[in-house]
Amino acid sequence: MNRKWLAFPLSAGVLIVLGIVAGPGLLKADDEETPLGKIMEKVNKHNSTILKGTRNKVNFVKSHKDVSKSAKEIVELAKEAKPIKDAVKKAKKEVGDPQKKWDEYMDELIKTSEKLVQVSGKPNAVYDDAKKAFGAVKKACADCHSDFRVDAEGSP
Numbered sequence: 001m002n003r004k005w006l007a008f009p010l011s012a013g014v015l016i017v018l019g020i021v022a023g024p025g026l027l028k029a030d031d032e033e034t035p036l037g038k039i040m041e042k043v044n045k046h047n048s049t050i051l052k053g054t055r056n057k058v059n060f061v062k063s064h065k066d067v068s069k070s071a072k073e074i075v076e077l078a079k080e081a082k083p084i085k086d087a088v089k090k091a092k093k094e095v096g097d098p099q100k101k102w103d104e105y106m107d108e109l110i111k112t113s114e115k116l117v118q119v120s121g122k123p124n125a126v127y128d129d130a131k132k133a134f135g136a137v138k139k140a141c142a143d144c145h146s147d148f149r150v151d152a153e154g155s156p
Contacts, residue, residue, distance in 0.1 A: 036086045043077050046070035047141070050116070054134045060120075060127040067130060068121035074113040074137070082106040087148040095147045105144035112136040 033041075053059055053067035060067070082103065091098035116133040119125060 034084075034086050036081055036084045039077050039081045039084070043074055043081075043141075046073045046077070047137075050074075050134055050137070053120075054127070054131050057127045060125070060130060064120045064125045064130065067134075068117050068125075071113045071116040071120060071137070075110055075117065078106050078109040078113065082110075090148065092147055098147075101147055102144075105140065105148070108140040109137070109144070112140045 047070075049063075049070040050067050053063040053070075085099075085102075088098045088102050091101070095101050112133065116130065116137055119133045120130045
């Protein structure tokens with residue numbers, strides 16, 4: 001009878017010890033983030049701000065300055081990401097000239113983000129114009145990710 005009650009605490013203890021011993025080694029692989037990965041995390045943060053700000057007219061009126069500020073940051077981050085060649089090395093096989101495509105995608109992201117800055121930065125900014133400009137930014141991101149984004153499993 002006592003053996004049955006001891007099985008759970010002992011097995012839980014073994015699992016905890018294994019987690020403590022093996023856990024740090026498993027987490028190190030995720031901690032090693034590339035410079036491009038760090039930039040894209042920042043882009044994602046600013047993208048979320050813009051998404052919230054362009055969700056509807058009321059949000060846009062309240063936060064069009066934040067939308068403009070985040071779009072400016074995306075422009076700077078895209079300029080910073082353009083010379084990084086990590087993604088070029090991991091491009092999908094279907095991409096003909098990865099370097100050329102990478103430069104085109106980064107230029108498109110810069111151009112569309114600058115347009116969003118212009119549209120949303122005006123004191124009398126129009127929601128529909130900002131929504132349309134943000135749609136172009138999202139398309140630029142999606143196009144690039146279709147050729148360069150590496151899945152979580154590590155396969156392009």
